[in-house]
Amino acid sequence: MKKLVAILMLATAIVAPETAFAKDLSITAQMGPYSGRPAYLAIYVTKPDGSYDSTLWIAGQKTRFYQDLRNWFRGIAASGETIDGITGASVGSGQTLSVNVTLADALIDAGYQLHVDSAVEDGGYYPNDVVLPLSTASSGKPVSGSGYVQSLTVTM
Amino acid sequence: MLRRLHSLPALIAALVVSFMALTGAFLSLDPAIQHFAASGTQTAGVNAAELASSVAANFPGVERIVKLASGSVIAYYSDGAGQVAATIDPQTGNSLGAYAPSPVFGFMTELHRSLFLGEGGRAVAGIGAFALVILSISGGLLLVARLGGWAKVFSAARGTFTQRLHVDIGRIAIAALLLTATTGTYMSLVNFGFISDGSGALAAFPTNVDGGKPAAIADLAALRATPLGDLRELVFPFRGDPTDVFTLTTNAGQGFVDQATGTMLSFTANNFGQSVYEAFYTLHTGQGVWWLGLLLGAAALCVPVMAASGTVIWWLRRRNLPKLNRNVAARAADTVILVGSEGNSTWGYAAALHEALTQAGHRVHTSAMNGIARDYGRARQMFILTATYGDGGPPASANRFLARLAKLETPALSFAVLGFGDRSFAHYCQFAADVETALVARGWSPFQPVGTIDRQSSQTFAQWGAATAARIGTQLHLVHTPARPRTxxxxxxxxxxxxxxxxxxxxxxxxxxxxxxxxxxxxxxxxxxxxxxxxxxxxxxxxxxxxxxxxxxxxxxxxxxxxxxxxxxxxxxxxxxxxxxxxxxxxxxxxxxPNPNFRPASGRTPVIMIGAGTGIAPLAGFIQGNTRHRPMHLYFGGRDPHSDFLYEDAMAAWLEDTRLTRLVTAFSRIVDGAYVQDRVREDAEQIRTLVARGAQIMVCGGIDMARGAREAIDEIISPLGENALTLKAKGRYLEDVY
CATH class of the missing domain: 2.40.30.10 (Translation factors)
Incomplete structure (x- = not known):
């Protein structure tokens, strides 16, 4: 986890040295029922102007499928970030993905949004399957997805 | 060694490999089904711009268009409620109906890839594929060795029904299985990251997007330049985002097309790794090459049959061998026992000798004579226990012994040969004597003369043990009572x-x-x-x-x-x-x-049968079973047509329905009597013609008759540059002699 924090600190442009406080986020994605192989998910943050900010987690490890996570892929390609150390297994139908990440306080309640893109091999691609504001008000409240993700819950 | 390399992984992997083969065979139907589903699709004369334009007109919410390996074109679009997919007629852009990938094939694919056990399951599947590579190669080499060289790989297989089944199916399927297994192993190695599939870390998204007003899709030059035949996938830009681009994947690579200017902003050609991956993927799945898929699927169906027949062969071989306690490795043994056995009864005596020598403190290695090692590092003495087969020939487990003896690197050993046989037959223990002669010719010295055991006599065996013990200075109590066969x-x-x-x-x-x-x-x-x-x-x-x-x-x-x-x-x-x-x-x-070495070869070539007296029995059985009416010529010898013309009525019936082509008889105790070999000589011309056409000769009867027949055949076919021995080597001259 320490490594992850370090990477996120590096990756998150807004994090300044004086940011003394960070928040632990628990993200839970409940996958809907579908037929097909385990889904690839990209969980990432966008800035208040809608542009890409940083990546929190990638479910799925074959790079040749990453471009199917369209919106995220476009953003990370422009940013030049790497995703070393923040990838895990893809998530199958009906399964639950739980990830804990640490975010700079400055990103909370500041107009930043958390996105999930989902894609399944030989199936559908859902850029912005889920979008929700990074706000304390939305903490713990499930948000429905439009694609493979049935609901997403972020708890701060 | 080769056999062990073949049977050991086979037994372990039989279940996994069979499972993979069955699921794979099922999956092989997918490309064919998709091919026939796509058979009405006309892709000629359409380019990516035209297709994208007509699809966008019909489906305003289109997100991407995919052309499957089968040729079907699929559009994914959002209809307001969610994402849906439709099969498209590329000529019009109209929907041909809703599209959903088959859940059955999706399920089977995952089962085949990982057994639904995640990475562990994928590892098992990969190991299964690799086991099949080993099995195909070792099996192929065994096949070559068994049939006697590369030139004879397509000659008729011999052996029991199970053995022939294993060999025949094996040689049909081996090429396809090797292909499936190699490509499957490769895909597993790619999955675990041991081999790159060529996909780079993260391809660059273009930064030089024009951002101007989007042009009409039909006018985009880069899409117009892409014929539908080359298209794999076209992802549309987000609606209302002029900075987004078309992502175009073709057979050659991937690029980004500016929606305002229609230019290709960047194009990354497939690299070598990707090309290799695609080739292997196609060769493994048959996607887009439906006939290859079906071929591989049919070969995969052979795998469970091979696994079952192979297991039966292994089990029978194992069951028929007596259990040897403490069988020391060839290089570590001080005493070597080699066994030549046709029906495994000699193995029982060898096991008793092995046990007695081990009890006396020797380190003993026992194996079949065909399994003679190249080097017995520390051995000091060798025992050879062998039966004799037929007319003085080697028994099954020793038929390659004399050839292999030539490659032996061990210095001369002190040895003793013990022959097993039945004194009432000619050539009693002949092969045992031949083996001794061959060893002496190599400069080895016997420490006692060839012993013989008549009709499995336990008493003689014990006496031989006592004599041997005295010679080598150890205690040997040889007790062996032949096990009564299960009847x-x-x-x-x-x-x-x-x-x-x-x-x-x-x-x-x-x-x-x-x-x-x-x-x-x-x-x-x-x-x-x-x-x-x-x-x-x-x-x-x-x-x-x-x-x-x-x-x-x-x-x-x-x-x-x-x-x-x-x-x-x-x-x-x-x-x-x-x-x-x-x-x-x-x-x-x-x-x-079973007596698999005395059977007509499969096929339609003629069979010449020569039999006298009770030697007619198996030949009559072959004719009776000749329902496919291959040409069969029978020469039958007896004493008097009125007394010992065995199967007289049956033969008349077989001639009538052409199961028997021709019957020639010879009777010796009548006026102008003749032996069967005399009749064979009289027919020299015809027999020569038949042999030149590939005929097989089968002889059954007493030793004298068999010798007479062999001499007659030698004379007849010498103009062809052949004789009974050369035909025998090709499996075309078979004898069952008593």
């Missing part, structure tokens, strides 16, 4: 007697399975299995009070529902006298022993 009760149904008038009393006995052996589960399993046989196989019969079987050739196959033999009464022959005294309804104890 089935047979009831005599009918008997037909011949030849009494010509002093050759011969009877044709027809047996059925006795009531006592039929009932119950045991009867169903054990009884039936024991009694599956082909004409030409042997039946071992145990006369009362004897544990040593006498063998007779079978004139019937188990499909006929009875077991038939011909028995000539011999003076003082315990078993033949016993059989001649049987009345219908009496019961005997018998078992079946």
């Amino acid at each position: 089935t009760d047979l009831t005599l149904l009918t008997r037909v007697d011949y030849g009494v008038e010509v002093q050759a009393p011969t009877t044709v006995l027809r047996f059925g399975v006795a009531e006592s052996a039929r009932g119950g589960l045991f009867g169903l399993l054990g009884g039936r299995r024991l009694l599956r046989f082909e004409a030409g196989d042997l039946v071992g019969i145990l006369p009362p009070g004897s544990s040593i079987p006498r063998y007779y050739s079978l004139a019937s196959s188990s499909r006929q529902g009875f077991l038939e033999i011909c028995v000539r009464k011999l003076q003082g022959g315990a078993c033949s006298e016993y059989l001649h005294a049987l009345a219908p309804g009496s019961t005997i104890e018998a078992f079946v022993k």
Whole structure:
């Protein structure tokens, strides 16, 4: 986890040295029922102007499928970030993905949004399957997805 | 060694590989189904711009268009409620109906890839694929060795039904299986990251997007330049985002097309790794090459059959070998025992010798004579225990011994040969003597003369043990009582007697399975299995009070529902006298022993059969079973047509329905009498023609007749540059001699 924090600190442009406080986020994605192989998910943050900010987690490890996570892929390609150390297994139908990440306080309640893109091999691609504001008000409240993700819950 | 390399991974992997093969065979239907589903799709004359434009007009919410390997075109679009997909007619852009990938094939694909066990399952699948590579290669080499060289890879297989099944299916499927297994192993290695699939870390998204007003899709130059045949996927830009681009994937690579200017902003051609991956993917899945898929699927279906037949072969071989305690490795042994056995009875004696020598403190290595090692590092003495087969030839487990002896690197050893046989036959223990001669010719010295064991005598064996012990200065207590074979009760149904008038009393006995052996589960399993046989196989019969079987050739196959033999009464022959005294309804104890080396080769080539007296039995069985009417020519010899013309009526019927092409008889005790080999000589011309056409010759009868026939054939076919021996080497001259 320490490594992850370090990477996120590096990756998150807004994090300044004086940011003394960070928040632990628990993200839970409940996958809907579908037929097909385990889904690839990209969980990432966008800035208040809608542009890409940083990546929190990638479910799925074959790079040749990453471009199917369209919106995220476009953003990370422009940013030049790497995703070393923040990838895990893809998530199958009906399964639950739980990830804990640490975010700079400055990103909370500041107009930043958390996105999930989902894609399944030989199936559908859902850029912005889920979008929700990074706000304390939305903490713990499930948000429905439009694609493979049935609901997403972020708890701060 | 090769056999072990073949059978060990096979036994371990049999279940996994069979499972993979069955799921793979099922999946192989997918490309064919998709191919026929896509068969109406016309892709000619359409380019990506036209297709994208017409699809966008029909489906305003289109997100991407995919052309499957089968040629079907799929559009994914959002209809307001969610994402849906439709199959598209590329000529019009109209929907041909909703599209959903088959959940059944999706399920099977995952089962095939990972058994639904995640990475662990994928590892098992990969190991299974690799095991199949090893099996295909080692099996191929075994096949070559078994058939006698690369040139003979397509010659007829010999052996029991199971062995032939294994070999025949194997050589049909081996190329496809090797392809499937190699590509499967590659894909597994890619999955675990040992080999790159060529996909880079993260491809660059273009930064030089024009951002101006989007042009009409039909006018985008880069899309116009892409024929539909080359298209794989076209992802549309987000609606209302002029900075987004079209992502175009073609057979050649991937690029980004500016939606305002229509130019290709960047294009990354497939690299070598990607091309390799795609080729292997296609070769493994058959996606887009439906006939290859079906071919691979059909080959995969052979795998469970191979696994089952292979397991049976392995188990029978293992069951038939006696258990050797502490069998030391060849290089570590001080004493080597080599065994030449046809029906495994000699192995029992070898095991007793092995046990006694081990008890006396020796480090003993025992193996078949064919398994002779190149180097016995520390050995000081060698025992060779061997039977003799047929007319002085080597038994099955020693038929390559003399050839392999030439490659032996071990310095001269002190040795002793012990022969097993039946003194009433000519060439008694001939092969044992030949082996000694061959070893002496290599400069080895026997520490005692060749011993012989007549009719499995335990007493002689013990005496030989005592003599040997005295020579080598150890204690040897050799006790071996031949195990009584497992038998089935047979009831005599009918008997037909011949030849009494010509002093050759011969009877044709027809047996059925006795009531006592039929009932119950045991009867169903054990009884039936024991009694599956082909004409030409042997039946071992145990006369009362004897544990040593006498063998007779079978004139019937188990499909006929009875077991038939011909028995000539011999003076003082315990078993033949016993059989001649049987009345219908009496019961005997018998078992079946396969004799796969005496059978007509498969195919349509002619068969020339030469038999005299009771030697007609297996030949009659072959003719009886010749329902495919291949040409069969029979030369039959007896004494008097009125007395010992065995199967006279049956032969007339077989000639009538052409199961038998031609019958030539010779009778010796009549005016102008002749032997069967005389008739063969008279037909020299015709026989030569038949042999030139690939005919197979089968001889069955007594030793004198067999020798006469061989000489006659040698003369007849010498103009062809052949003789009985050269034909024998090709499996075209078979003898069953007694």
